[in-house]
Structure formats: structure tokens, C-alpha cells
Amino acid sequence: MVQDRVTSIEVARRAGVSQSAVSRVFTPGASASPKMAAKIRKVADALGYRPNVLARSLITGKSRIIGVVVAYLENQFYPDALEKLSMALQARGYHVLVFMAAQDAGNIDQVLDEIVDYQVDALVMASVAMSSTLVERCDAAGIPVLLFNRRQDDARFASVTSDNVAGGRKLAEFLIKGGHRKIAHIAGWEGASTQRDREQGFREGLAAGGMKLFSRAVGNFDFEQSKDAARELFNSFDPPDAVFVANDHMAFAVMETLRSELGLRIPQDVSVVGYDDVPIAAWPSFDLTTVRQPSDLMVEKTVVSLLDSIDNPLSEPRQVAIDGPLIIRGSARKPQ
Amino acid sequence: MVQDRVTSIEVARRAGVSQSAVSRVFTPGASASPKMAAKIRKVADALGYRPNVLARSLITGKSRIIGVVVAYLENQFYPDALEKLSMALQARGYHVLVFMAAQDAGNIDQVLDEIVDYQVDALVMASVAMSSTLVERCDAAGIPVLLFNRRQDDARFASVTSDNVAGGRKLAEFLIKGGHRKIAHIAGWEGASTQRDREQGFREGLAAGGMKLFSRAVGNFDFEQSKDAARELFNSFDPPDAVFVANDHMAFAVMETLRSELGLRIPQDVSVVGYDDVPIAAWPSFDLTTVRQPSDLMVEKTVVSLLDSIDNPLSEPRQVAIDGPLIIRGSARKPQ
DNA sequence: TGCATATTTGCATTCCTATGCAAAATTACC
DNA sequence: GGTAATTTTGCATAGGAATGCAAATATGCA
Numbered sequence A, B: 001m002v003q004d005r006v007t008s009i010e011v012a013r014r015a016g017v018s019q020s021a022v023s024r025v026f027t028p029g030a031s032a033s034p035k036m037a038a039k040i041r042k043v044a045d046a047l048g049y050r051p052n053v054l055a056r057s058l059i060t061g062k063s064r065i066i067g068v069v070v071a072y073l074e075n076q077f078y079p080d081a082l083e084k085l086s087m088a089l090q091a092r093g094y095h096v097l098v099f100m101a102a103q104d105a106g107n108i109d110q111v112l113d114e115i116v117d118y119q120v121d122a123l124v125m126a127s128v129a130m131s132s133t134l135v136e137r138c139d140a141a142g143i144p145v146l147l148f149n150r151r152q153d154d155a156r157f158a159s160v161t162s163d164n165v166a167g168g169r170k171l172a173e174f175l176i177k178g179g180h181r182k183i184a185h186i187a188g189w190e191g192a193s194t195q196r197d198r199e200q201g202f203r204e205g206l207a208a209g210g211m212k213l214f215s216r217a218v219g220n221f222d223f224e225q226s227k228d229a230a231r232e233l234f235n236s237f238d239p240p241d242a243v244f245v246a247n248d249h250m251a252f253a254v255m256e257t258l259r260s261e262l263g264l265r266i267p268q269d270v271s272v273v274g275y276d277d278v279p280i281a282a283w284p285s286f287d288l289t290t291v292r293q294p295s296d297l298m299v300e301k302t303v304v305s306l307l308d309s310i311d312n313p314l315s316e317p318r319q320v321a322i323d324g325p326l327i328i329r330g331s332a333r334k335p336q
Numbered sequence C: 001t002g003c004a005t006a007t008t009t010g011c012a013t014t015c016c017t018a019t020g021c022a023a024a025a026t027t028a029c030c
Numbered sequence D: 001g002g003t004a005a006t007t008t009t010g011c012a013t014a015g016g017a018a019t020g021c022a023a024a025t026a027t028g029c030a
Helices: A008-015 A019-026 A034-047 A053-060 A077-091 A108-117 A132-141 A164-177 A193-208 A223-234 A248-261 A295-311 B008-015 B019-026 B034-047 B053-060 B077-091 B108-117 B132-141 B164-177 B193-208 B223-234 B248-261 B295-311
Strands: A065-070 A095-100 A122-126 A145-148 A158-162 A183-187 A215-218 A242-245 A271-276 A289-292 A319-322 B065-070 B095-100 B122-126 B145-148 B158-162 B183-187 B215-218 B242-245 B271-276 B289-292 B319-322
Touching: A008 A019, A008 A034, A019 A034, A053 B053, A065 A077, A065 A108, A077 A095, A077 A122, A077 A295, A077 B077, A077 B095, A095 A108, A095 B077, A108 A132, A122 A295, A145 A295, A158 A164, A158 A193, A158 A295, A164 A183, A164 A193, A164 A242, A164 A271, A164 A289, A183 A193, A183 A223, A215 A223, A223 A242, A223 A248, A242 A248, A248 A271, A295 A319, B008 B019, B008 B034, B019 B034, B065 B077, B065 B108, B077 B095, B077 B122, B077 B295, B095 B108, B108 B132, B122 B295, B145 B295, B158 B164, B158 B193, B158 B295, B164 B183, B164 B193, B164 B242, B164 B271, B164 B289, B183 B193, B183 B223, B215 B223, B223 B242, B223 B248, B242 B248, B248 B271, B295 B319
Parallel strands: A065 A095, A065 A122, A122 A145, A145 A158, A158 A319, A183 A215, A183 A242, A242 A271, A271 A289, B065 B095, B065 B122, B122 B145, B145 B158, B158 B319, B183 B215, B183 B242, B242 B271, B271 B289
Antiparallel strands: A095 B095
16 A cells, blocks of 8 residues: 655666666756656656655755745635635645644744744745744744735835725725715724724825714724624714724624614615625625725735745845725715 | 754754754654753754754655645635644644645646645545546555545545535425425535535435425536526526525525525525535524534544544545534524 | 867765664663 | 663664766767
8 A cells, every 4th residue: 555655766777877867857957868858757657756845855955835824714815815825836836834823923933833844935924923033033044934914014024915004095085085974993903014004094094084083993803803893883872974894804794783783774874894805795795895905916926025035035025015996886875 | 144954963063962862852752861851952942953844754754744635715614624624733743735726627636746746644635526546646655535525435535524415304304394395406516425415315305205306506616606506596487485505605696696686585585595504604694594514523533534544554544424413594484 | 080068977975854773871670 | 789671872874856076978160
């Protein structure tokens, strides 16, 4: 059952050549004569030989593995991005080693140890914050780090986000033009740059229109907590007439609560806008006005940045923020 | 920036011991005196030494990597299971290497090559069919394979599913007791065992109640195609009064189409039931009656089976089918 | 054809850790 | 304290492939 692996030595023996010849045939960029390559390929195919990636990694120092740390896959934005990222990397000969880490970062340290153990070529942190000690560790290990959907002022790592400040501003402008007077905000986790940026842009937009936030609650990017936040804001004798929920995932929780629990109609009684434009946002039941995070583009930029930092480790990490369009649907009253 | 890795030899040198001593301290089960262990650990910590998993794999023949092949993450059941599986394996010192493969199996062969290259200890195929040639390949490579949420008659691999036949039967009984007379079915991909089993159970249940399927369409587990299927079945002068959609993901598409496009009320005009009980099914907008696939339990069984087949390669693969409860909510008329 | 240059090929070594074996150190027991 | 039994330690090697270097072939050009 458990056959011995076919090695390059075995192939070499049967083809009557040296092990190095076999190696060169399977190493992109190495030189081998067409004749030799043909002969070796034939034997290799017959035996079912394939180079052992692990052994190769040992000597090249490159594992062709990208570690991806992700906190939770409940918010559809992440599985979607993970799927795209995985496919894009796969197409370039890389693969994704997944590490789950709780949001609260308690076990991130341990997770990071494990990552370093696997000699990953680079690291993508999706919606996970990096403490400065973690930065040091990766830096010391020579592993380039890219923050996905998060940004950090530390110039030592690359990041790819959407332009959250601009997006927040667009939403504020849209709600103001829609004639809303009492505009509230349900925030995600306050430690997240996405949260801070979106809120900042939103507040700027309000200020530019001579308004300010009517009320505010925190949902921590969590479904259940967002329901509580909705109750908190709307169980009031003077509730808001519009609310910007910091991402779509929370917005669904808010919409469900407003409609089924508080008996409010959307958008007649209250307008709701979100952020991300996950597929569910387009479902008729939600029809959510939101800012699209262009995940295809974000993944594309991520891959380019990643490969660049792998190929030349001295290149400066870049912080990319991609503009995302406002997607106007029916969950918020529209400007006349 | 790119430091040299700290190796066991370096640690040994600084601690004034042999490399083997260092190795033994970091190899579970190897013997080292407490004194020596303490000394080495101290030096190792100071240098930030951690064993290189890849080098270790090379010699032990175990990579502690589990390959997971998954077709698409759009159906929430899969990211959810992936998250749980990843955490469970992580807790046992394994990690998940993700491979995306298109449903149509065109590129599965290539994907499999890549998997073998990485010397994974085992393989989980989530909702991906195995052709018999693929079976041979894995068998030859000595890689145990487990089908997750799929079953195959071939006794050569383990599988973990819910008891789809029983689940289908429960749904039929429930709909019959609810007084439905025209019961339809929207099927997933017909090549999937889950589809065949659910439908078989459902038909058996109908037959036991002296009924048979009123009409049928195919949604291929795809959101858009399921909308078409709904249109096909319900744009009729004699539409069904109940429909069993083969999974929740498709059921949402069907519900959206029935309500927003065809103006039908659920459950007053038509009852809808699904399968999986993904989190969204509990949202008030859908409130979907469905059969729960106990993903915690399924993951648990998967991990146990996986580790067992890794530890003793001669053990017989087991096919596990876990019973899932009917979750009665409001999307289907209830029995009086 | 002859010589200089470019390309292939093989040899030997390297990457880092685990492990069988034998030597050394420790422990147990009389 | 002395010998036997046990544990600890170091030595040397293996695992599979990549690569610098030198030798061997092939190519170019007059």
C-alpha cells in the first residue's frame, strides 16, 4: 500500500544519467539538452516521478507556501477573498496554508510560531491585527507580511485595503443627499483600521454637509452584538432615520433586527447602508446600498505585492488602497 | 533583514552539546535528561530557535500537513466546516493546505499532482468527486483520502456525511403531515452522492405516505441556476404547494425568487424546506425549515478518521453517516 | 580542420533534522 | 563499593533535490 516514493536518484539510475541531470530537467531555468530532457521525462513519467517539494524547499529556502492567517470565515467577504487568493496563487505555483486565529489575538503568538516553523515564503494577515512584537518576529525571520483589509502605520509591512476613508465619505454624502437628518453609525471592532478609516471618512462627509453623528453603537463585526447595537440605537423615542453599519455582515444583522423585532420598514422608516458588497447584499431581501470592496482587484494587488516582496526582499512594502464604488440599491432612501 | 535561520547545529554549538541532543529535546518522545533539556531550551529560546518542519518532514516522511480540496466556498456550509476543521487539526499539530478545484473536475488531476508534491499526510475532499484514476494515484502515493460531505461506493476511502437518506425521508414526512399535496424537488448536482441520497430518502418518504414527486428541476447547487429552477417550476398554472430544495444555499435563491419575482408568500402560498442548516437559515427573513448537518460532529469524526488512517495505514477506511435533526422553522406549513 | 567559446553533464557538497548504534554516564541493587 | 541494568549522549548517516565547480561535448567561425 504505502509505496516508496520515487526519487530523482531512481530516475537517474534507470535513465542512465546523473541525479543532477534529473534535477535540472525539473528545475525551471536550469539548462539541459533537449535530448536528455526527453529521455529523463520519459523515465520519470513511466515511474510517476515528481520532485519532492519539501526537499526542494530545504535547499532553495523557498517553500512556495503562503501562510494565510484569518480570524473568522463567517463574514462572507473572507471566504470569498480566500477562494480568489488561493486560486490566484495556485496559478502561480504557490499554495495557501491556512491558520485560524481568534480575533482577540490571544493565540496569535503561538500561531506565528507555527507559521515560522513551516518556512512560509510570505504571510497574509486577513483582518488580524499585528502587535509590534509580532512584527519583530516576522522581520527577524525574514518573512514578508501583508495585511489584507487592514492597514497599520508601521511602514514595515505592505497592506491592501479599499479606500475606506473615501468610501465612508461617499456613504455620508449619499445619506445627506437623501435627506436624512438623524444619521447613526454602528461600528465594528474599534481596534481595526478599517473601522477607524470608514468612520473617519463618514464623519468627514457628515461634517462637509454641516452635520454630525446622531448616535452610535458598537457591533464589533459580530452578528449577535450587532443585533444588540441595533436594539440599543432604535429602542428610543427618538430613533435615527439612517444608519451606516460598518460592514455588510453586521448590516444584515441590523436589518433583520429592525424589521422582524422592531417592526421598522426599510427604507421607509429607516435607511441602512453597509460596506463590502458581499454577494448577499444583492439578494432582494436585503438589496443593500453599500460600498463595494473590489475583492478581485484587492486579491490581484495582494498577489503582485506578495510575489514582489518574495523576489526582492529589499523592496519597500507598499500600502495600497483601492477605490471602491458606491453601489446604490434599495435599502436607503435615494436623493430626489 | 533576511537573517540566516537558526539551526539546531548553531544551538548545539552555543550550548556545547551535540546536534542530536538538540534534536532530541525538540522531538516528542525522544529521551533527554532534564538538565540537558533545560540548558538547550535556554539557548534555543535566546536564539529564537525552532525546528524546521520541512527538514523534519523530509526525514520522518510526515509533513503534518493535511490537504483539503474544496470546490467553492460560496455555500456557507463549507467555509464553516473549513474553519472548524482547520481549528481542530491545528489543535492536534496539523495544518491545512488548501487547494481550490473547480467542480467540473477538469483540473483535479493537476491539483492532485501538486498535492502529492507537498507530501501531505492525508487528503480531505470536500464536495469534490473522485474519479477512479484519481483513486489509483492516491492509493499509489500512499495518501489516505477522506470524502467530506460526499460518499462513494468504492471501499477504498473513508467518508463522512450526514445521513442524507434519513434526512430526506424526514423532510418528506414533515411535508406530508403538513398537508401538502403537490410536492416538488429542486435538485443539486446530480453527480453528487449527497444529492442522490437526499432525493432517494425524500422519494421513499413520499412513497411511504402514498405520494410521489409532483415536479422536479435541477439547480446544480448553484445560486443562479436555482433561480431558474424556481421559475421553471412555479411559472405554471398549476404550481407545487411545497418544494424541497437540496441544500440551503439553493433554497435561499429559490425563496428570493419566489417572493420578489413571483410574488408568492412563504409559507402561505408555498412551503420551502432545505438541507444543511447554515447560519443564514436561522435569519428571520428566511426562517428556513431544514435538516441540520451537524458540522461540529462531522468535523470531529473527520479528524478522528484522518488521524487514525495516518497512524495505522492498514486500518480499513470507514464510511460514517451522522444523523441530523429536522429543524422546524417557519418556511413551511406545519402539521396541525 | 583547428581553435576559441558556449553549453551540458557529472561530481561532490549542502540544506536541516532525526535516528540506529555504540560509548559514556547514571541508576539500581546486592 | 562493585557489577549489572538502564538511561543519556555523541557520532555518523540518511532523507531528496539543488547547485558551484570542473570536466566533457557541442557549437561557431575563420
